[in-house]
Amino acid sequence: MKYLHLIWASLFRRKTRTILTLVSIVAAFLLFGLLDAVRTSFAEAGQSANGAQRLQTGSRLSFIQTLPQSLQSRMEQVPGVKTVTYANWFGGAYQDPHNQVFSFAVAPNYLDLYPEMSVSDAERKAFAGTRTGVLVGEGLMQRFHWKVGDRIPMQSTIFPDRSGSKNWVFDISGVIHSTDKKAAGFFDQMMLLHWTYFDDTTPYNRGQVGWYVTRVTDVNQADRVAKAIDALSANSDHETRTQTEQAATASWMKQLADIGLIVTSIMGAVFFTLMLLSGNTMMQAVRERTSELAVLKTIGFSSTSVLAMVLAESVLLLLLGGVIGIGLAEPLIPLISHGSNGMLALSPVGAGSWALGLGLMLAIGVLVGALPAWSAMRLNIVDALARR
Amino acid sequence: MKTWMTLLLLLFLAVVLGVWIALPWQGALVLTVLLALWLGLTRPGRRALSVAGVGISTLGQRLGSSAVIVVGIAGVVGVLVAMLAMAEGYAETLRKTGSLDTAIVLRGASAAEVMSGLDRDSIVQIAQTAGIARDAKGEPLASPETVVAANLPLKGGSADDEGSVQLRGVGAEVWAVRPQVRIVDGRRFTPGLRELIVGRGAARQFAGLVPGQPIRLGSQTWTVAGVFASGDALESEIWGDANVVAETYERGSSRNSVTVRLADANGFKPFKAALEANPQLKIDASTTLDYFSKQSEGTATVIRIIGIVVGTIMAIGAMFGALNTMFAAVAARAREIATLRAIGFAGLPVVVAILLETMLLALAGGVLGGALAWLLFNGYGASTMAAGSVGKLSFELHVTAGVLWQGLKWALAIGFIGGLFPAVRAATMPVTAALREL
Numbered sequence: 001m002k003y004l005h006l007i008w009a010s011l012f013r014r015k016t017r018t019i020l021t022l023v024s025i026v027a028a029f030l031l032f033g034l035l036d037a038v039r040t041s042f043a044e045a046g047q048s049a050n051g052a053q054r055l056q057t058g059s060r061l062s063f064i065q066t067l068p069q070s071l072q073s074r075m076e077q078v079p080g081v082k083t084v085t086y087a088n089w090f091g092g093a094y095q096d097p098h099n100q101v102f103s104f105a106v107a108p109n110y111l112d113l114y115p116e117m118s119v120s121d122a123e124r125k126a127f128a129g130t131r132t133g134v135l136v137g138e139g140l141m142q143r144f145h146w147k148v149g150d151r152i153p154m155q156s157t158i159f160p161d162r163s164g165s166k167n168w169v170f171d172i173s174g175v176i177h178s179t180d181k182k183a184a185g186f187f188d189q190m191m192l193l194h195w196t197y198f199d200d201t202t203p204y205n206r207g208q209v210g211w212y213v214t215r216v217t218d219v220n221q222a223d224r225v226a227k228a229i230d231a232l233s234a235n236s237d238h239e240t241r242t243q244t245e246q247a248a249t250a251s252w253m254k255q256l257a258d259i260g261l262i263v264t265s266i267m268g269a270v271f272f273t274l275m276l277l278s279g280n281t282m283m284q285a286v287r288e289r290t291s292e293l294a295v296l297k298t299i300g301f302s303s304t305s306v307l308a309m310v311l312a313e314s315v316l317l318l319l320l321g322g323v324i325g326i327g328l329a330e331p332l333i334p335l336i337s338h339g340s341n342g343m344l345a346l347s348p349v350g351a352g353s354w355a356l357g358l359g360l361m362l363a364i365g366v367l368v369g370a371l372p373a374w375s376a377m378r379l380n381i382v383d384a385l386a387r388r
Numbered sequence: 389m390k391t392w393m394t395l396l397l398l399l400f401l402a403v404v405l406g407v408w409i410a411l412p413w414q415g416a417l418v419l420t421v422l423l424a425l426w427l428g429l430t431r432p433g434r435r436a437l438s439v440a441g442v443g444i445s446t447l448g449q450r451l452g453s454s455a456v457i458v459v460g461i462a463g464v465v466g467v468l469v470a471m472l473a474m475a476e477g478y479a480e481t482l483r484k485t486g487s488l489d490t491a492i493v494l495r496g497a498s499a500a501e502v503m504s505g506l507d508r509d510s511i512v513q514i515a516q517t518a519g520i521a522r523d524a525k526g527e528p529l530a531s532p533e534t535v536v537a538a539n540l541p542l543k544g545g546s547a548d549d550e551g552s553v554q555l556r557g558v559g560a561e562v563w564a565v566r567p568q569v570r571i572v573d574g575r576r577f578t579p580g581l582r583e584l585i586v587g588r589g590a591a592r593q594f595a596g597l598v599p600g601q602p603i604r605l606g607s608q609t610w611t612v613a614g615v616f617a618s619g620d621a622l623e624s625e626i627w628g629d630a631n632v633v634a635e636t637y638e639r640g641s642s643r644n645s646v647t648v649r650l651a652d653a654n655g656f657k658p659f660k661a662a663l664e665a666n667p668q669l670k671i672d673a674s675t676t677l678d679y680f681s682k683q684s685e686g687t688a689t690v691i692r693i694i695g696i697v698v699g700t701i702m703a704i705g706a707m708f709g710a711l712n713t714m715f716a717a718v719a720a721r722a723r724e725i726a727t728l729r730a731i732g733f734a735g736l737p738v739v740v741a742i743l744l745e746t747m748l749l750a751l752a753g754g755v756l757g758g759a760l761a762w763l764l765f766n767g768y769g770a771s772t773m774a775a776g777s778v779g780k781l782s783f784e785l786h787v788t789a790g791v792l793w794q795g796l797k798w799a800l801a802i803g804f805i806g807g808l809f810p811a812v813r814a815a816t817m818p819v820t821a822a823l824r825e826l
Contacts, residue, residue, distance in 0.1 A: 020712040027705035031698065061606030062537035063552060064502065064778055065637065097499050158503045164670065204505070239607045241539070241550075255551050255773050255780055266467055266698060270705070273463040277709040280456045284716060 003305075007313050010289065018317070021281040025321025026328065028274045032357060033329025033349055034336075035263045041347040042259045048180060050115055051245040052219050055226050057212040058248075060239035066208035067238050072107075074232050075214060080225040082217045085110045088198060088210035091158040092168075092191060094144055100157070101140065103191040104210075105198035111135075113215050116180040117187050123148070123174025131197050133173035139188030139338075141175060148172050159202040168201070214242075271364065279368035282314045286372035293376050294384035307377040314369030315362060322361035326354065397812060401805060408801055413793055432737050439728065439741035443721070444748065450720075453713045454749055460706035461753030461802055462760065464699055465795040469761035469787060471695025472794060474770060475688040477786040482684035482774070485620040486676035489653045490565060493646045493663065496670040500683065500776030501535045501645045508641040510669055514648070517666070519659030521649040523564055529649035531559035531566070534634045537778035538605045538626070540594040553590055554625045554779030555605070557633025557643075565649045569622060574599030574614025579629045582636075583613040587623035589782035591615055593771060597626070608636060621680065621774070624781045647676065683776040703802055710806025714746055718814040725814050726822035735815035742811035743804065750803020754796045761795070762787045 012018055057075070059065035066088070075084045085107045092103035104110075108128065111117060119127070119135055127133045136146060146152060150172045160166045170193060178187040199205045216225050226242035233240045243251075253259070286293070293306055301309075330349050337346045411419075427433040447454050493514050498504035506514070515530040522528055534557035539550045560579060563569065577583035584603070591597040602609050610628070617623060630643065650659055660673045674682075718725070725738055766787040774781035 016715060017712055020708045020715070023708040024705040024712075027701050027708070031701045031705075034701075035698075059606070060539065061637070062539050062555075062778070064537045065606075091503065157499045235607055237607060251549065251551075257770075257772050269463045269467050270702060273460045273702075273706065273709075276459050277456050277705070277712075280453050281712065283452060 003309060003312075007309055007316060010285070010292075010309075011313050011316060013285070013289070017281060017284065021278055021317065022321045022324075024277050025274060025318060026325040028270050029322040029325025029357060029361070030328050030332075031270055031325075032267060032360070033326040033353065034332065034346075035267060036353045036356065037329070037333050037346045037349060039259055039263045040350060040353060042253050044347060048116070050180070051249075052222070053215055054113060054245045055214040055216060055222060055229070055242050056245055056248045057214065057229055057240045057242040058210075060230075060241040065238075066205075066210055067212065067233075067240065069207050069209050071209070071212065071233065071238075071240075075212060075229055078225060078228045078232070080216055080218060080221045080228070082215040083109060083113060084212055084214050085113050086195070086209040086212045088195060088205065088208075089158070090191075090193060090198065091156050092154045093157055094152070094154055097155060097157055101154070101191050102186070102189055103134075103154070103193065105195045106192050107195050110192065110213075113213055114187075116178060117176045117190075118179050119174050119176055127173035130171055130173050131194065132169065132171050133194065134170040135174050135176050135192045136172055137176045137188040137190045138178065140191060141172075143189075146172055148174060156202075159198075159204055161201045162203050212240075213245075271360070275364055275368055278314065278317060278364070279371070281317070282310070282368055282372045285313070286310060286376050290379070290384050293379055294381045297379065297381050298385075303377045306379070307373045310373035310376045311366060311369040314372070315365030318361040318365035318368075319358075322357060326357050393812075393816075397808070401808065404804065405801060408797065408804075411797075416797075427740075432734060433740075435733055436737035436740035436744070439733070439737055440744040442724075443717070443741060443745040447745075447749075450717065453716060456713050457706075457710045457746065457749040457803070457806065458753040458756060460709040461750050461799045462757035464702045464706045464802065465754045465757030465799050466761045467702060468695055468699035468798060469758055469791055469795040470765045470785065471691060471698065472791045473761065473765055473785040473787040475691035475695065476788055476791055477770070477783045478691065478772075478781075479681075479684040479688040480786055481781070481783040482621050482680040483677070485618075485622055486678065486680035488656070488675050488677050489650050490676045491648050491650055491656055491659060491673055492676050492679050493648070493671050493673045494644075496672050498672065501533075502537075502776070502778050504644050505642050506532070506644070506646065506671070510671065511643055511646055513666060513669055514646045514663065514671070517659065518662045519651055519655045521564075521651045523561070527561065529561050529564045530646055531562040531648070532630060532643040532646045533558050533562075534630050534637065534639055535644045535778070536633065536637045536639075540603065540605075541596065543593060543595045545595075551594065552773070552779050553594060554777050555584075555633060556622075556625050556627050557630035558627050559630050562627075562647075565647055566618070566622070568620065569616050569618045571614045572617045574612070577613045577628055580632065581629070582608065582610045582632055584610050584626050584628045585614045585616050586612055586626045588615060588617045589623040589771075590626050590779075592769070593624075593780055593782055605636070621777075621781055621783075624771075624774075624779060683774070687772070687775050699798065703798060707802050707805050710746060710750070710802060711809060714742065714807055714810035715813070717745075718742065718810045722814070722817060722822045726817065726819045729815075729819050730823065738815045739808075739811040742814055743807040746807025746810075747800055747803040750799045750806070751796070753803075754799025757799070758787075758792045758795045762792070 057067070059067055069086070072084050072086060075081060087107065087110060088105040090103040090105050092101045093099050094101055111119060111124065123135070127135050140146075152170055152172060154168045154170055155166050156168060157166075161168065176187060176190060176192070180187070199207060214225070214229065216222050222244055226244070229242045230240050296306060297303070326349060333346045333348055427437045492501070493506070494501065494504035495506055511532045515528045520528040520530055536555050536557075537552045538555040540553050542549045542551045571585065572588065574585070577585050586597040596603050597612055597615070599612055599614050601612050603612060616627070634640065634643070650656060656675050663669060663671060663673050728738065729735070765785045768785045769782060770785060771780045771782040773779075
């Protein structure tokens with residue numbers, strides 16, 4: 001620690017070079033911060049503690065196939081099941097079919113299963129009492145400048161009403177506040193309407209349910225409960241497939257894209273380049289300081305402490321740039337999530353990303369410093385001073 | 389360097405980059421020829437060339453630092469080209485699915501086939517509309533189709549690992565409506581039976597799609613009759629008889645869409661007009677080319693934007709790497725450059741020489757990155773849930789000439805910025821000070 005000043009001074013001996021190198025490192029770690037946020041938000045989707053208690057039951061045939069509503073009462077009889085709720089995909093869009101909104105037609109007890117969404121008691125009551133009522137996520141309210149009490153026209157991209165028109169009208173009864181910051185991007189953009197209103201209005205649903213959500217009493221029993229639920233409809237014309245929310249989300253994300261592979265290959269290219277670049281800087285730095293290092297050794301610095309100092313210098317360089325880079329990613333991520341209207345709900349840079357980032361900074365710092373530090377250690381004082 | 393000069397330089401840089409981004413390859417060719425003529429025929433040009441020659445001949449002694457430019461830029465170009473090739477391959481696969489002489493008819497205001505629904509009456513009326521080609525027996529070439537999803541086990545996953553595939557129930561006329569579909573293994577399905585033909589892409593992704601094998605869709609067992617190839621998005625689907633599929637999925641006599649073959653290639657406008665003139669129909673019609681191109685737009689744009697954002701951040705890193713290297717190179721040659729200027733070389737040849745050297749390195753990086761991306765990723769199979777469909781779409785990355793050119797453009801732009809500032813510093817360094825410097 002007492003040499004920190006010396007290391008700092010030698011690092012900024014050539015300001016232009018160090019700053020140029022730093023900017024490259026900042027860019028690399030900024031990219032790392034952003035991409036790792038993408039990776040973790042894909043990997044951690046549906047992995048909350050609340051999500052672990054929930055099972056999703058859909059049609060075994062395919063995700064667009066619906067299930068009979070009568071299944072609910074039978075599912076509630078399964079031992080280990082606490083509550084059962086259901087929902088349908090509504091496919092809403094506001095003003096323009098491209099302004100898609102995550103909108104579900106849900107059973108009255110839907111909110112009970114999702115403590116992640118909080119709605120004030122008064123507003124929940126208002127929602128329950130309004131046939132055409134909807135609950136809207138905070139972010140969605142802001143996006144379209146809606147207020148509670150507004151009457152809003154929505155298009156369904158799938159379901160027409162009895163007259164064949166796809167234009168629906170809803171009354172905003174309340175706001176959904178997200179209590180889970182990590183999943184906020186999703187619940188923030190959600191719209192919930194009454195399943196009964198939906199089913200009464202469209203001639204195409206006929207009492208069917210898109211999927212069921214079950215809360216289990218004991219998380220450890222989840223697998224057994226899932227099997228028991230699927231057994232209810234085995235060999236019928238509406239066989240079900242029940243998965244934990246976590247497994248369902250993971251398999252969905254996997255179908256979307258192998259994000260992990262893409263992120264890893266891009267970061268591989270970035271860090272390879274970065275190593276070459278900062279390695280070159282360190283080589284230059286040590287080469288031009290040959291005589292200074294020789295002087296250090298002459299006045300009594302041991303070979304190992306010279307080695308350690310050069311290594312510390314390269315690690316410091318990486319740490320400085322890396323911390324600034326990830327630090328820059330931190331405020332950028334909410335901006336991106338907000339700018340994409342919930343399409344890309346990135347989780348903020350977590351402790352895991354910081355730990356991985358710091359680990360990478362140390363590793364790259366040691367790697368690129370190794371060769372110059374080795375040559376500094378092996379430096380022969382007489383040769384170096386004689387500039388041989 | 390004085391502040392106003394830096395500002396002027398930045399302004400110049402912005403203008404150059406703006407023009408460069410908009411420049412087509414023909415423009416770049418003209419620029420190259422003009423530059424070559426200037427270098428070869430004018431006095432300052434020949435001087436620039438000889439100074440550049442000295443710089444380039446010493447590249448070997450600065451292998452490490454020169455490699456920073458080459459590898460840095462190769463990384464940027466490689467990632468950029470791979471991402472653009474992904475967008476290109478995705479869009480191309482969907483675009484190829486459509487053609488100008490076939491049209492798709494959906495229920496009005498439906499964003500995609502799966503979201504549409506047409507009842508029996510509408511289907512009959514659509515098929516009777518003027519402008520549809522007819523077969524030898526006089527039947528209109530129209531295929532009413534049911535599009536649904538089916539869960540199938542994924543290849544290489546555990547037994548519980550299921551993915552979604554798009555299942556298309558097709559009409560009897562489909563073979564004439566979509567002649568690009570040909571059976572490569574096995575035979576066609578038999579109408580009326582629970583038989584399927586599977587696309588080559590689907591067979592690659594899902595387990596058990598082998599001719600002669602039974603597969604389970606929900607609680608029912610179907611038999612795979614054959615494998616088909618079409619070279620487009622249809623290859624990611626599995627097909628069965630529309631009536632049987634509709635029965636399995638409780639769709640009754642309604643269908644999602646009707647795809648028709650038009651009587652002639654320019655027949656879409658009159659066909660659409662005839663459909664719209666029918667007051668009983670509430671439908672949207674578009675050529676399949678139009679329909680599938682639109683489906684690909686959103687996703688392809690997203691992939692492109694991600695590629696450009698990642699590329700830009702990487703480019704910033706590479707640019708500063710190049711600046712670093714070239715500043716060091718200029719500093720090392722400060723005396724040599726000062727000597728040249730003392731014996732009467734003007735500033736311009738010096739600037740051009742250093743720019744030439746950097747851009748040559750950048751070009752090498754661009755070519756290396758592009759070649760690597762081409763070797764590694766051209767034809768690389770990828771898949772995603774396609775927008776507007778309910779199944780996994782498999783497609784291949786396609787490194788096109790356009791994408792490679794885009795990558796080279798980026799490489800040269802990075803090289804230009806990386807070389808410009810060191811070059812200007814070299815040309816404006818006070819001669820006396822540089823000569824005195826050790």
